[in-house]
Amino acid sequence: MTTVLKPSRRPLHWEGSSKRDLKQFPSAVQKDIGVALFIVQLGGTPPSAKPWKGLGPGVHELIEDHRGGTYRAVYTVRVAHRVHVLHAFQKKSKSGIKTPRTDVELIERRLKSVLERYRDDDRK
Secondary structure (H helix, E strand, C coil): CCCCCCCCCCCEEECCCHHHHHCCCCHHHHHHHHHHHHHHHCCCCCCCEEECCCCCCCEEEEEEEECCEEEEEEEECCCCCCEEEEEEEEECCCCCCCCCHHHHHHHHHHHHHHHHHHHHHHHC
């Protein structure tokens, strides 16, 4: 008899308005990002994932292009064997390829909040 082991699935947590923001994307983009996040939950790295520069290891962005628009979801797998979606947004470039500062700052704040939350849990 063969035993089939199911891979463990990391819990998925949505930070701030990230889930609500993702729901505003075109349905095809929602589906693609959803599948990519599922791959991350199973411990894989989807083809659309790229390291997010500036916040260290374990922070990545998913990039989906759709009808001339670019959509992104930034997540971390850095803490507590969980996937935390930090931000979902449509990239509307006003400065070339750079991500707008407001989006970068929001991602930094949400990551800091996640890290502090787990640091506080470890102290209890």
